[in-house]
Amino acid sequence: MAGHPLVLAIDQGTTSSRAILFDGRGVPQGSEQVELPQIYPQPGWVEHDPERIWGDSIKVARALAHRVGVERIAAIGITNQRETTLLWDRANGKALGNAIVWQDRRTAQLCERLRPDWQEKVQARTGLILDPYFSATKLAWLLDNIEGARERARRGELAFGTVDSFLLWRLTGGRVHATDVTNAARTMLFDITRQRWDEELLDLLGIPSAVLPEVRDSSGVFGETDKELFGRPIPIGGIAGDQQAATFGQAAFAPGNSKSTYGTGCFMLLNTGERPVFSRNRLLTTIAWRIGGRTTYALEGSIFVAGAAVQWLRDGLKLIRHAGESEALASSVADTGGVYLVPAFTGLGAPYWDAEARGAILGLTRASGAAEIARAALESVCYQTRDLMQAMRADGAAEISALRVDGGLVANNWAMQFLADILRVPVERPVVTETTALGAAYLAGLAAGVYGSQEEIARQWRSDRSFRPALESRTSERLYAGWREAVARVLTSRG
Numbered sequence: 001m002a003g004h005p006l007v008l009a010i011d012q013g014t015t016s017s018r019a020i021l022f023d024g025r026g027v028p029q030g031s032e033q034v035e036l037p038q039i040y041p042q043p044g045w046v047e048h049d050p051e052r053i054w055g056d057s058i059k060v061a062r063a064l065a066h067r068v069g070v071e072r073i074a075a076i077g078i079t080n081q082r083e084t085t086l087l088w089d090r091a092n093g094k095a096l097g098n099a100i101v102w103q104d105r106r107t108a109q110l111c112e113r114l115r116p117d118w119q120e121k122v123q124a125r126t127g128l129i130l131d132p133y134f135s136a137t138k139l140a141w142l143l144d145n146i147e148g149a150r151e152r153a154r155r156g157e158l159a160f161g162t163v164d165s166f167l168l169w170r171l172t173g174g175r176v177h178a179t180d181v182t183n184a185a186r187t188m189l190f191d192i193t194r195q196r197w198d199e200e201l202l203d204l205l206g207i208p209s210a211v212l213p214e215v216r217d218s219s220g221v222f223g224e225t226d227k228e229l230f231g232r233p234i235p236i237g238g239i240a241g242d243q244q245a246a247t248f249g250q251a252a253f254a255p256g257n258s259k260s261t262y263g264t265g266c267f268m269l270l271n272t273g274e275r276p277v278f279s280r281n282r283l284l285t286t287i288a289w290r291i292g293g294r295t296t297y298a299l300e301g302s303i304f305v306a307g308a309a310v311q312w313l314r315d316g317l318k319l320i321r322h323a324g325e326s327e328a329l330a331s332s333v334a335d336t337g338g339v340y341l342v343p344a345f346t347g348l349g350a351p352y353w354d355a356e357a358r359g360a361i362l363g364l365t366r367a368s369g370a371a372e373i374a375r376a377a378l379e380s381v382c383y384q385t386r387d388l389m390q391a392m393r394a395d396g397a398a399e400i401s402a403l404r405v406d407g408g409l410v411a412n413n414w415a416m417q418f419l420a421d422i423l424r425v426p427v428e429r430p431v432v433t434e435t436t437a438l439g440a441a442y443l444a445g446l447a448a449g450v451y452g453s454q455e456e457i458a459r460q461w462r463s464d465r466s467f468r469p470a471l472e473s474r475t476s477e478r479l480y481a482g483w484r485e486a487v488a489r490v491l492t493s494r495g
Contacts, residue, residue, distance in 0.1 A: 077444030127285030238443025249439030256398035
């Protein structure tokens with residue numbers, strides 16, 4: 001395959017910056033990765049150094065490009081940690097302060113003040129709940145707390161962007177200030193039905209429109225890299241937020257197609273087609289992608305603790321030395337003996353959204369041991385996924401026929417089989433599990449002609465293993481009912 005065109009995906013995440021090369025069959029051809037340090041100025045605040053984000057991203061991208069030959073790179077795709085917020089000077093491209101990370105909670109009080117009067121309007125227009133998670137109140141905070149920033153923003157001297165937008169600006173030498181619809185849809189400032197920035201929400205938070213990036217399709221040429229970065233200009237052909245990119249990488253192109261990514265937490269997206277489904281069950285309505293002016297929507301549910309439950313078994317309880325040991329420990333017993341672990345270490349996400357809930361282990365007896373607790377931790381991930389699936393079903397979304405999975409936890413065969421048993425649908429693990437970077441590569445490669453169509457991409461998807469429901473339906477329902485009772489014990493709110 002020497003000499004065939006390749007697509008370079010830049011995957012800028014919360015804990016690392018990576019670059020992965022993919023060939024025309026969607027097969028990885030090399031990767032580079034650098035860890036990204038977290039900055040915690042005070043409790044509840046999380047920041048990143050913008051220069052570190054840029055420096056690491058271009059470092060891994062250049063190393064990979066030069067290893068295979070820059071002339072083989074047909075296009076670059078960008079995927080990014082969503083909602084993380086930056087503000088920079090248009091004159092020199094320098095950020096006015098650290099990036100405020102999606103996990104940051106410094107604007108919680110502002111959101112509480114706004115919620116009674118604005119929650120319904122925010123959801124109807126943006127598909128989101130009014131929460132510090134999203135970019136809008138982070139940007140308002142920066143404009144309020146950097147001297148002269150709001151006035152400079154009004155004069156058009158400053159630029160706001162999520163990480164994709166910042167990288168695009170730097171890659172193009174400041175020539176392009178743009179984002180794609182998937183990232184715009186996570187700002188809490190973008191009307192996902194009318195496909196434009198919402199003037200009333202901008203006015204509410206005192207955000208001048210002059211600071212905003214242009215919103216474009218997820219696949220299409222955004223611009224070219226500065227010649228000096230790689231030795232020749234390379235088209236930037238696709239951008240998508242990480243979870244939407246993973247959904248595209250999983251070829252979940254039809255309504256009812258879904259994917260679930262199991263990392264520290266879990267993000268489940270369900271393709272709902274060309275019309276948004278607004279949730280009555282506290283899920284998020286979001287844009288999956290827009291290609292050729294045609295928008296595909298999705299329902300999204302997020303679980304705060306998935307792989308983090310296994311990390312807690314290792315680092316907190318010291319029950320295992322390596323994450324991989326959880327599989328053998330869980331499968332060494334026939335069941336948990338009635339033990340349930342509700343991993344609400346930082347509250348509960350969708351569909352509960354209870355920030356004050358705290359974790360609990362319930363049903364302990366003298367017979368309970370390390371194996372039962374380890375098994376309960378893995379089971380909790382599966383039960384929470386079913387919570388999301390049932391909320392999606394209650395919202396009237398298309399039935400899920402199979403769940404495609406990715407992320408570190410999917411290497412655990414026992415957990416994936418139990419997931420199929422509890423969901424009562426097949427669970428499909430792909431051969432290529434780097435689906436976030438793959439999705440960005442596919443979007444860029446479509447624009448560059450490396451991939452001919454979404455149909456061609458769908459044919460490239462390959463299953464590594466399919467997990468089919470094997471547990472009796474009656475047993476599955478009984479176990480899930482026990483989970484719901486356990487969750488009820490830790491909830492502090494019903495709103």
